[in-house]
Amino acid sequence: MRELAPILIANRGEIAARVARTAHGLGLSTVGVVTEADAGALHADATDMVVSIGSYLDMDELLRAARVAGARSVHPGYGFLSENAAFARAVRDAGLVWIGPPPEAIELMGDKGAAKEAAAAAGVPVVPSGDGAGFPVVVKAVAGGGGKGMRVVRAADELEAATAAAQREALSAFGDDRVIVEQYLERPRHIEIQVLADGHGNVVHLGERECSLQRRHQKVVEEAPSPVVSPQLRAEMGAAAVALVRACGYEGAGTVEFIATGDASEFFFLEMNTRLQVEHPVTELVYGLDLVEQQLRVAAGEELTLEQDLLAPLGHAVEARLYAEDPAGGFLPATGVVKVHALPDGEGVRVDTGIRAGSVVGTSYDPMLAKVVAYGPDRATALDRLDRALAQYAIAGVTTNAAFTRVLIGRDDVRAGEQDTGLLERVLEQLALPAPGDLLAAAVLAAAGTAHPAGPWRRALEDHGEARVADGVVTVGDQRWDGAAFAWSGDGFAYVTLDGVRRRYAIALEGEDVVYVFRDGHHLAVATHRPVRSGAGALAGSLEAPMPGTIWAVNVSNGDAVEEGDVLIVLESMKMELSITAPTAGVVEGLDLRAGDRVTLRQPLLAVVEAEA
Structure with a gap:
């Protein structure tokens, strides 16, 4: 495989770091790329060389990076240009090895209509259309x-x-x-088959992954094997996937996705992903293989040494995608600087991440921070280990979906394997739990600086009212905690005792005004003062940005009369649009924004003032 090195990894974050890890383990050097927004990112340090580029979507920039670094191959990771046939061709035309399937296969499977026709022609069941x-x-x-x-x-x-x-x-x-x-199938399962093919006509499948726990068609939790797929059904689905792979002249790692009935007795072709999947670690753990290594070996022209009859899952693995988002706030993107970052430990736990303490989490890229994976001899053990890992994985400074995911995987129906692609959406209101009150008390003690200050400590907390610490008692509004004690334990952690119970928290301070607290998957940011506001913020009832992002459209001007429900501003963040609507009829005031302006979380945008009679 020496002819592949150096390998340019045309991606970022956890996947770039993960690809580099395998390459280095095989003795191969790597080249990373970073944009200005990623300056100082972890994935840059994970590679042997780094080249600055303007965009991960700019083919010319990526090829220039490969040229100046002397790269001999390109691994696209997933997302960005990983399924772009034109990029694959450009890499090959530049005399580099493309670590992925042929451009023709990418093109065919990237067109859902053509892919469906190819699947039907190969004898794979397809969903009725037209x-x-x-x-x-x-x-x-x-x-x-x-x-x-x-x-x-x-x-x-x-x-x-x-x-x-x-x-x-x-x-x-x-x-x-x-x-x-x-x-559209009501309450279907999403089950996918991992495939591997080389350039010598060998094709195998590595069983299935269950990916039915989704929100807005985005996978949240994945596992292998599926709790409802029998060895016989695994063989049937695998054979269908292999037939499609052979029909489209595929090489490398890929995934054939199916939708299935609740008991998986019927399954239908959905699409094929011509790349490595985010959820590939669960397959690696139950089959004892490194899929990136297999990709590199195939790209180097080697034959697969795997025999289908000997491939069977051993044990169970579950993966949770850890996102920078606020479940209690409608899953809007969360931003900030990672103040504390401590990985979970324990048997069977694996974390693939692209962040560390000091990483800036913005809105320029996908909000996924890490993949937390747990393996066990059986499904129950794997789920228990994942729950503990999510509780232990301390990230202070950015709100995540860790606590939300813990509640999700603890549900009786999920534990019983009774999930479908609509389950999560149906039970959302039962999952987005508010942070425990003790996080607020811990934040107050951290802000006060000691459990027993010389004199009473008090300060106004934004959104919480007045906080006070005196004589070992913490009060916030009408909430009270007795027997309070606080002690730093180092590395961003502290022990806090409240009402006779001591717990360990990840705590970070930002100047004298903001405290970040994390415990068991829950995150809380507390501002210990009320900032003086001007402009729209000084007006009663001003509308605030529910997420950081870019103003996509401004539909009104100051002085305009609007009706309740009128769309005033459209905000865009992480490819998601959100309309800011008038809460009541009135007149627009305090607007000082234009399309293209960037706004921060909870930045005052404008106010709708009730018109005088």
């Missing part, structure tokens, strides 16, 4: 994935509007507004 699809149906982008450009339609009179919306989103996300219409 005139044969009765309501409900799903409209989805031909060129897309990850839930972008997708709408579920339950009645004929909704189809036109849903199609137009899907096309707009698809054009924005993929530069292609083509969509297809298929029958």
